[in-house]
Amino acid sequence: MGGALAATVGSLLYPAMLGVQKVSSAPERVIATPATGPLTEADRDFVVQVRSAGLWEYPVGQTASKKGTTKAVKTAGEHLIEGHASLDAACRTVAGQLGITLPNQPSPQQQGFVATLKADSGRQFDIDMATLLRASDGRLLSTIASVRTTTKNSLVRALADQANDTVLDNLTVLEKTGLVDFGQALFQETTAPTLPAQDITPPPPVATQPQVVLTRSANSTLSPSPSVG
Template identity: 25%
Template sequence: MRHYAVCLLCASVSLLPLPSLARPAPATPTPAAAPAPTLPPLTESDSTFAENVSALNTFEINISTLAAEQAKRRKVQEFARSSARMHTTNQKTLTTMALKHGLALHQEMSPDEEQIAGQLKTENGAKFDRDYLDLQAQAASDALAMFQNEAESASDPELKAYAAATADTLQANLKESLQLGASKPSR
């Protein structure tokens, strides 16, 4: 009987978990921070606007960064630095807005814009300054119409407010580029 009691004791002890060999109980999942609510997708028109603006910002940042270093006149360099900052801020704001709607924006220049930027890189002196300012005036003029239209017709209220505020900035940018000697943009 003593043998039976020892076997029973050993068997029962072997069923008990040893602290060093015991597996921890599975942790109960803690609720993770809820993801930010996603907004409905942008309309096709608003998405197209956001994509076009993203491409424009990328182009403007590239040529303005170049002009900040390569322009001959100090006033053109200052204007270029200001333009690069403005477009960088606009790009960050637009990207944040688009992501709320699940839209990831591309930030590449089109082949035409790459060619224009490449041509500008080969220039210097007064010709560089004039061509850069002409590009700025034309881009601001073209974008102004696009932003004014979006400010009136956007479906998303945040995008609408962004377009209205940026249209005012573009108007000031156009005026400044003309004051610095840009040719009047063609429509």
């Protein structure tokens, strides 16, 4: 990434991403004991993080599928749309079964990511999109692994499995664009988070607002991922 836009994206990325910084004061504290296993604060936060990731990566995928200047970028956009639509359906199912309230908007930081990329154009959009998503999903993958190996709740485990598949697919198609700035992406992945919690926490939903649903493209040729039952 180069020029002023690189500085803008860098400042948005630095130094935290949702899914890495723990916003709970006691992540191991059990907050419910459903039949599917004890539910901790970390489990709850993970379900919210999965939802929030989809709420910003899905519209970026829509933008990439229309604005990308190469077939590989457009393909990456299609994978983001389809992957997050399937994952969102699973996330909403799990949240409903576990009594977890989901946001209808991504975090302020993630909203900034979307706005920056919407204002971007041409090849610079392709590069920035690939690098930004590669950095974000790279860090999210670490969070998924942590939750998958520590949770005692079977529904959260199943959601982590599907999230793992989705994020790995995202990483693969982003890397196939040949446009990822790995130096920038890896720097963001390894930089300790320090942003205030309110910047990386999605706002609670408005009581009168219907739940936002991420849907698959009507003309998609991609196979949906198996969903959490």
